[in-house]
Amino acid sequence: MADPLPHKLRSDARDNRERILDAARGLFAAEGLDVPMRKVARRAGVGPATLYRRFPTKRDLVVAAFAEQMRACYVVAEEALADPDPWRGFCRVVEEVCEMHAHGRGFTDAFMTAFPDAMDFAGDRERALRSIAELARRAKDAGLLRRDFVLDDLVLVLMANRGVHAASAAGRVAASRRFAALAIEAFRASPDHAPLPPATRLAPAPPRA
Template identity: 75%
Template structure:
């Protein structure tokens, strides 16, 4: 029996940790990061002391709670970079990132703020942004993305996407998809206007 006690305690600790993370993910997704830690503990069915024993700060809790979203973010950007058509890859990244962030408001806030006290998350964010910047450069070189688009523009539209208000998560995702389409339309390079010589050569010959 004494030999079983440490195992039982470890099992209880693991269960508590998973309950905390499940509760945090659920509440962050709907309400963002302003939810008090005591409310997360209540939803997890544990006491505040147990919560703080596992996660001393909200930054630490959010960093682990959003680990799956961060991995999904990497996968989306890698998929875009692997596309042989840079513009198609850029569109894919915008559409999928917008939807990912629309489904989880808390992740958007965490991604934008980088949590100064959570260095791992900040480093992950910077790596993702560097990859997006590389994809942006490729789309510009291909002549499909406006040359004046900069990384700050992408961060700006991500922030705007996170501000979409809707009656339900499904409606918010639908609105986010619409916003992504409008964003891509605005970012796409316009076709260069034909010069006068090309216009003259394309005119039909005048027959008397």
């Protein structure tokens, strides 16, 4: 008869990992990436040793917690790029990415942070940005997106969107949708637009320990 203990250990390890990731996502969403690792362990109901055995660094924990959202962001950009109407696709990116980021500060912080050695995570981010840049080029060529738009303008929108606060998660998402609509109107090509000030290059922040 097979010994059930190894299977139980594997099951417990999986449960611990999911509890840690659920706790991390909740805390990161509420407080950003500055949450101490020990606080994540307490929320998950595991000891610090268990947390560090699964995720030796904050970077490891952040990448695991938000890998799915990063992939979803990339899919949004790719689907928008496939839209034959580049302006509609561009608007979809602004709306959906702002809404994704409105669900928690943690994902915005993770998106804005440089993880050069987390190739899948960083790769999805860079591929999403390249797709959005190509979409913006097409929208400009169609005369629908203002000519002085640069990709860092979308990053500015996400940074500002991070500061949206409301009494509830639903209220935060509703406010984010309104903010996205205002941003889209600012991005729309118009002969009445005054030129923008010079763009500033926004470098990703270094990972938090």
